[in-house]
Structures are given as structure tokens and as C-alpha cells.
Amino acid sequence: MSLTLHDTLSRRKVAFTPRPDSNRITLYVCGPTVYNDVHIGNARPVVVFDALYRLLKAVYPDHQVVYARNVTDVDDKINAAAQAEGVPIREITERFAERYRTDMGRLGALPPDLEPRATEHIAPMRELIAALIGNGAAYAAEGHVLFDVTRYAAYGALSGRSLGDMIAGARVEVAPYKKNPQDFVLWKPSKPGEPEWPSPWGPGRPGWHIECSAMTEATLGLPVDIHGGGHDLIFPHHENEIAQACAAHGAEQPRAYARYWMHNGFLTMDAEKMSKSLGNVVRVRELLERWPGEVLRFALLSAHYRAPLDWTDALLEQAKKSLDRLYGALDDARRLTGEIGRGRIGTEADRAVRELLCDDLNTPGALSALFATSDRLRAELRAGQASAAAETAEVLVAEASLLGLLQDDPHAWFTRGADAGLSARIEALVAERVQVRAAKNWARADEIRAELTALNVEVLDGPGGTATWRLKA
Numbered sequence: 001m002s003l004t005l006h007d008t009l010s011r012r013k014v015a016f017t018p019r020p021d022s023n024r025i026t027l028y029v030c031g032p033t034v035y036n037d038v039h040i041g042n043a044r045p046v047v048v049f050d051a052l053y054r055l056l057k058a059v060y061p062d063h064q065v066v067y068a069r070n071v072t073d074v075d076d077k078i079n080a081a082a083q084a085e086g087v088p089i090r091e092i093t094e095r096f097a098e099r100y101r102t103d104m105g106r107l108g109a110l111p112p113d114l115e116p117r118a119t120e121h122i123a124p125m126r127e128l129i130a131a132l133i134g135n136g137a138a139y140a141a142e143g144h145v146l147f148d149v150t151r152y153a154a155y156g157a158l159s160g161r162s163l164g165d166m167i168a169g170a171r172v173e174v175a176p177y178k179k180n181p182q183d184f185v186l187w188k189p190s191k192p193g194e195p196e197w198p199s200p201w202g203p204g205r206p207g208w209h210i211e212c213s214a215m216t217e218a219t220l221g222l223p224v225d226i227h228g229g230g231h232d233l234i235f236p237h238h239e240n241e242i243a244q245a246c247a248a249h250g251a252e253q254p255r256a257y258a259r260y261w262m263h264n265g266f267l268t269m270d271a272e273k274m275s276k277s278l279g280n281v282v283r284v285r286e287l288l289e290r291w292p293g294e295v296l297r298f299a300l301l302s303a304h305y306r307a308p309l310d311w312t313d314a315l316l317e318q319a320k321k322s323l324d325r326l327y328g329a330l331d332d333a334r335r336l337t338g339e340i341g342r343g344r345i346g347t348e349a350d351r352a353v354r355e356l357l358c359d360d361l362n363t364p365g366a367l368s369a370l371f372a373t374s375d376r377l378r379a380e381l382r383a384g385q386a387s388a389a390a391e392t393a394e395v396l397v398a399e400a401s402l403l404g405l406l407q408d409d410p411h412a413w414f415t416r417g418a419d420a421g422l423s424a425r426i427e428a429l430v431a432e433r434v435q436v437r438a439a440k441n442w443a444r445a446d447e448i449r450a451e452l453t454a455l456n457v458e459v460l461d462g463p464g465g466t467a468t469w470r471l472k473a
């Protein structure tokens, strides 16, 4: 099965092929700057590239897929947060890196294989800077080291900008020590109280862009196969990553750094980009208090990753209803056929969905395919075709697992609002209901029904006088 991806550098869909000389496929995605809880816009690339990670593993079972997502743990905003709270910087970065991992896990994202931290890669950053100075692509000035953008001929190739236009349109305040207005910082002095490391150019700390170039190379080796991130990282962050890495190694072609570039579109609220500077952000944590993580994941996958996605309550309600429908079909199947098999990924079972995802991660198409399978399952259940239904249920689980969906036990999905105490009480009532109905004690059966209704419980009768229950939506 061939995989096509939209490559930002080519500006079109291209066939993805693994490197002929390697049995590894490497994926690097720019991760969070850990100084507060992330908003749902920051979670979009995590879910999108998690879907890609799962797909790569399914399509290339003979390759080792290695996924690195960095943690930026040195930054002005981190320093400011630590100062505001009066705690050490490390306390801020540890706390928010951990909360990030927890939140992304609740969105069903697999942990990346590697999670490089900027502060643990200062040495390779310094080496890269030294190589750039050695090649004449960077210069030291007043305690700073700057990249000279005129020294990398392909500068602007990723974002489609020409250096001439950039310089003409420069509105940035130009520091007197810069040779060109677009030159960017590789190393800068730290202010008192900020973290700093020794260097040949004076004590200081790295710029943000050099962090990712160094961590990509140090953790995955070059060229990385797929480099991803949000659309807003194309310029300047990724443009600068390419320039640094290529100029340091004397490579002319941008693909010497990353073979394919993928970028996800923005999340919007009321048609405006969700961003901290606009103040229209909604944090993943707040959403998780109101919605299961899987609802957020479903909503994020409901649009194509390159298209903008408008984040509304209606979107979330629709995602919740969709999951209720899919889990409902599985729960009905379970009651008719017993436990549902897991269905192996990468087999005939998930082929239809895999093909859709292989077309540049067509997640809306893949979600529609899940509904087609669940409709088939419902038809088989209505017709009492137990063995066909058992097979189709397994296909549905396999298809959905490519998207990281429907991995919960269906009964758990419909009872998740009940704590252990309430669950035990409901279970006891449901069991008693089965007994009193068998004994034709209709008066008690009516009492139990009233009690369960008051608890917002729906009872579903299964084969052989058994019964199961759900909390009503």
C-alpha cells in the first residue's frame, strides 16, 4: 500500500518512500515550551501526528518507526513564569512537561519514542553553532551569535519567500550588531538570574531554532524522514532549522535536513485563529473536565489536518454523539456475541481505512468509513447474524485503532459517569431486576425500574435473561 503525503516543501502531495538504506522511519515533531497548560490548538499537531505515527507503523511493519517530540525547557516565558511564582525554573518545566504528557495521553496520543529536552542538548547545540561559524554562516557579535541568512542559498524555500522580499518587508527592530535584518539568534547572553551555559562566545543560552536542529540530528540522525508541526512554524522556525542544519554540514539541498515536511492547519474560534496573543484560547485541561478525551480526539480528527477547524460546542456535541453511536453498535454486538476480538492492524480487517489514511491522512474519510462499518454491524445485529456481527465488530475495532479511537470497553464508555459506589448500586439493582422478573414479582420489578430511571440508567436486556446497563446521554 503506498502512502502519499502533502509535502510543504514541494507544495503538493507526493509519494512517501522510506530511505532505501535504512530500516528505520524517523518522525520529528516540534513539542511544547513548558511554562503553562496547553490550549486545544496546541493539541491538534499532537493528535494529527499521532495518527500518522500509528499509520506508519501499520503500513511499514518491517521498519522501526521512531518518533521524537521535543520539550523546550529553556525560554523567556519559562523564566517569567518561574519568577512570577518565585520557584526554581526546573520546578516549572517539570510540572508542565508532566501535565502535558498526562493531557496528551488522555487525548489518546501514544507517547513518543524519544522526548529530547533542550537543556540536555546544549553540547550538540554549541557544536552546531561552532560549525556554522567555521563555515562562515554565523558570526559572533556582542555576546550573541547570529546566523547570516545570506549564507544559505535556499533560505526561504520552505515558506516560499525570497530573501529580497523579506529584507524589503522587514519591520523588525534591527539590532545594531546584525549584518542583515533577517539574521536570527543562535546564542544569546542570559540576564541575571536566568539559566546560562558557558560557551566560546560568552556565557548564555541557545536560541529556539537551533534547539530543534540540534535535537533532530542528535536523536534521529539526518536526514530525518518526516518533520512536522503546526502551520505557524513554517516561518521562521522550520525555515531556520533547515538553514542551520544544512549550512553547518555544507549541504545545499533543504532535504539534507528533512525529506518531507508536514504542517497542520489552525484551530479557529468564531473564524479567528486560536492563539494566546488573541486571548481566545481554551485549555485542554478545562475541556477534559467537561468531555472525555476521546471526544476531543474525534473532534480534532473530524477535519482534514491541513484545513482550518472551527472549535465550537456544536463540534464537540457532534463528536460525542458519533462516539455514542459507534460504541453503541459495539456494545450491542458484545451483548449478542460475547467479547469482541481486537482485530489485527495491518491486515485485511483495517484495509479500507488504511487506504483512506494513506491518502494524505484523510481522517474525515476514515471516520465516514467507521460509520459504514457500524451501519453494517447494526444490520447484522438486527438480522440476528451473530457470527457475521462478531466479525464486523472486530473489523470496526481494528479500523478505529488506526485512528486511536474505540479502544475503550464499550460498557465502560457508557458507564464512565458513575463512580465505583454508584456502579455497585446500579449493578445490584440490575441483578435483582433479573431475579424478580424471573420470579414474576412485577411489583418489585416496577420499583426497581423507577429507581434506575431516577439514577438516569437505561437497562438493556441481553440473551438468556441477562441484562446490562448504560447511563443515559
Ligand SMILES: [Zn+2]
Binding pocket: 029, 030, 031, 212, 237
Ligand atoms: Zn522545533
